[in-house]
Amino acid sequence: MSRVTRHRARIKSAIVLLSGGLDSATTLYDAKNKGYQTYCLIFDYGQRHRKEIKQAIKIAERSKSSYHLVKIAMPWQGSALLDKNIPLPKNRVDISGEIPVTYVPARNIIFLSFAASYAEAINAKAIFIGVNAVDYSGYPDCRPEFYEAYQKVLKTGLKVGAEGKIIRIYTPLIRKTKAQIIKLGRKLKTPYNLTWSCYKGGKKPCGRCDSCLLRQKGFDEAGMRDPIT
Amino acid sequence: MSRVTRHRARIKSAIVLLSGGLDSATTLYDAKNKGYQTYCLIFDYGQRHRKEIKQAIKIAERSKSSYHLVKIAMPWQGSALLDKNIPLPKNRVDISGEIPVTYVPARNIIFLSFAASYAEAINAKAIFIGVNAVDYSGYPDCRPEFYEAYQKVLKTGLKVGAEGKIIRIYTPLIRKTKAQIIKLGRKLKTPYNLTWSCYKGGKKPCGRCDSCLLRQKGFDEAGMRDPIT
Numbered sequence: 001m002s003r004v005t006r007h008r009a010r011i012k013s014a015i016v017l018l019s020g021g022l023d024s025a026t027t028l029y030d031a032k033n034k035g036y037q038t039y040c041l042i043f044d045y046g047q048r049h050r051k052e053i054k055q056a057i058k059i060a061e062r063s064k065s066s067y068h069l070v071k072i073a074m075p076w077q078g079s080a081l082l083d084k085n086i087p088l089p090k091n092r093v094d095i096s097g098e099i100p101v102t103y104v105p106a107r108n109i110i111f112l113s114f115a116a117s118y119a120e121a122i123n124a125k126a127i128f129i130g131v132n133a134v135d136y137s138g139y140p141d142c143r144p145e146f147y148e149a150y151q152k153v154l155k156t157g158l159k160v161g162a163e164g165k166i167i168r169i170y171t172p173l174i175r176k177t178k179a180q181i182i183k184l185g186r187k188l189k190t191p192y193n194l195t196w197s198c199y200k201g202g203k204k205p206c207g208r209c210d211s212c213l214l215r216q217k218g219f220d221e222a223g224m225r226d227p228i229t
Numbered sequence: 230m231s232r233v234t235r236h237r238a239r240i241k242s243a244i245v246l247l248s249g250g251l252d253s254a255t256t257l258y259d260a261k262n263k264g265y266q267t268y269c270l271i272f273d274y275g276q277r278h279r280k281e282i283k284q285a286i287k288i289a290e291r292s293k294s295s296y297h298l299v300k301i302a303m304p305w306q307g308s309a310l311l312d313k314n315i316p317l318p319k320n321r322v323d324i325s326g327e328i329p330v331t332y333v334p335a336r337n338i339i340f341l342s343f344a345a346s347y348a349e350a351i352n353a354k355a356i357f358i359g360v361n362a363v364d365y366s367g368y369p370d371c372r373p374e375f376y377e378a379y380q381k382v383l384k385t386g387l388k389v390g391a392e393g394k395i396i397r398i399y400t401p402l403i404r405k406t407k408a409q410i411i412k413l414g415r416k417l418k419t420p421y422n423l424t425w426s427c428y429k430g431g432k433k434p435c436g437r438c439d440s441c442l443l444r445q446k447g448f449d450e451a452g453m454r455d456p457i458t
Contacts, residue, residue, distance in 0.1 A: 068304050074343070075297050076350035106346035109386050113342040114303070117335035121305035140391040149385050152378040157338050162369040 013037045013124035014170075015115045016065070020056035022195045022215060023173055026185035027130030028063055030172045033188050036126060040067035041115055045074060045107070049201020058194045070114055074105070102199065102210070108141035112150055112169070119167045120158050128170045134177050147171055178218025186224065193227040205229060242266045242353035243399075244344045245294070249285035251424045251444060252402055255414035256359030257292055259401045262417050265355060269296035270344055274303060274336070278430020287423045299343055303333070331428065331439070337370035341379055341398070348396045349387050357399045363406050376400055407447025415453065422456040434458060 014036035016028045031038050040060040044053055053069070060067035108131065115127045131142040140146065151169050155161040173181050185192060197215045198205035205212045205228065219226040243265035245257045260267050269289040273282055282298070289296035337360065344356045360371040369375065380398050384390040402410050414421060426444045427434035434441050434457065448455040 070302055070304070072301055073299055074346055074350075075299070076347050103388055104346075105349035106342055106387060109345055109382060110339075110342040113335055113339040116338055117303055117333075118305050120334035121303075140388055141386040143385065146382065146386040149378065149381040153338060153375065153382055156372065156378045157370040157375040158335060159332055159369055 011037050012126070013039060013122060014126040014128055015119045015124050016040050016128045017111050017115055017130070018042050018056045018060060018067070019130075020052035020054070020059065020196050021130075021211075022185070022190075022192060022197055022218075023130035023132055023181060024056075025059050025130075025192070025195045026181050026188070026190050027128050027172055028059065028065065029185065029188035029190040031126070031128045031170075032063060032065075036128075038063065038065040038128075039118065039122065039124060040065045041111070041118060042067055042069045043111060043114075044069060044071040045104070045110075046077075048199065051198075051201035052196045055194055055196040059191060062191050062194060068118065072110065072114075074110075076105075103139060106141075108146075109150075116154055116158060116167065120160055123160075124167065126168050126170055128172065130173050131171055132173050132178075132181070133175060142174070144171070144174055147174070177221070178214055179221035182218050182222040182224060186222075195228070240266050241355070242268060242351060243355040243357055244348045244353050245269050245357045246340050246344055246359070247271050247285045247289060247296070248359075249281035249283070249288065249425050250359075250440075251414070251419075251421060251426055251447075252359035252361055252410060253285075254288050254359075254421070254424045255410050255417065255419050256357050256401055257288065257294065258414060258417035258419040260355070260357045260399070261292060261294075265357075267292065267294040267357075268347065268351065268353060269294045270340070270347060271296055271298045272340060272343075273298060273300045274333075274339075275306075277428065280430035281425045284423055284425040288420060291420050291423060297347065301339065301343075303339075305334075332368060335370075337375075338379075345383055345387060345396065349389055352389075353396065355397050355399055357401065359402050360400055361402050361407075361410070362404060371403070373400070373403055376403070406450070407443055408450035411447050411451040411453060415451075424457070 012035065014031045016031050016038050018024045018028055018040040028038060028040065042053060042056040042060065057067065057069065112127065112129065119127055133142050133144060147169050154167050158167065160167060197211045199209040199211050200206045215226065241264065243260045245260050245267050247253045247257055247269040257267060257269065271282060271285040271289065286296065286298070341356065341358065348356055362371050362373060376398050383396050387396065389396060426440045428438040428440050429435045444455065
């Protein structure tokens, strides 16, 4: 085995689902910190604004990851994140417990399916997704039992699975609060100045949507200042 | 409840994954025969040729189904069905047992994820997919255990699942031979003259690729004549 081959055999690769938000950026730096060569998947799925896509690309580049921008169409819509006719919630105090209007049907099921394809094509061993069951308990596709079920899909439905190899799904943030995520991200030097959480695509965050409120609460509880406000 | 509302409440809807081939066309007519209002999903995923997409649209229209054509990109490729640099197998005698070069990484995982989103958005109760474990035992995503695992993903990862409702995946052909499929399709008046199976997109089927050979064998064993040859 040549030195180059030995080196290649040691590299372990991971697909990271990257949205441009704080959670997925932290997840990317967590994967890097665990020694993975990172390949980011960024989706253009008809979001209300392009800002988070632009920021995701900047984060991928800053982290020296490879990335693919994949455009997907869900022409049936049905979510406030896609459909400008559905008003976004704002100034809510309690955002847990119910399924929000920002729920996009099967979004994480779709994102993971592309990650599985990408992982199998480049022989990656892992998929990282920055979902969180604490602050977003309303989203069914953020719950641990969903990821256990999807893990079984990868085991039974992929060529690598049939060959006995496993592509593992990692959800490093799933049981963390926003404050814990931010503390972890800071330790890993995640460039939070490049992240974007606001549901609107303005020059500055609106400060009133669910996502802005949750982010602010997280920085407050972590005792840190949000670099973008 | 008005008469119109009562009528609507009785209608049950299904998403049907439609490729333009013989199996998915039979599956569509099976869903119709079972009383479903059918919504077809046709994918443009970078196939070698456009012919099967054109035929899928014709079949959807003939069956009076609604349909969406969804364009998806898998820029990482890795399959002879997407990559013109990988030669297609031809004149093979035994096509079962191994995973063929025409395997597209995670294709059915991706297709089902869009079907799940579409089903949830329009409140459909079922997803029909015309996979087959008998003739294509080489494809891992044609095996029953994969569909059992995916069923669990829909149960845990969708809003409707969290609400206790289930979108059920049906694989009516999974244990049928090609001859049995063709006999069923004929009974249901499936327009086989509109279907296309050949991996190549010529004017007439090549008659030599795996898919042509399997189709021919099926018609022979069913004792019927293929209307397109």
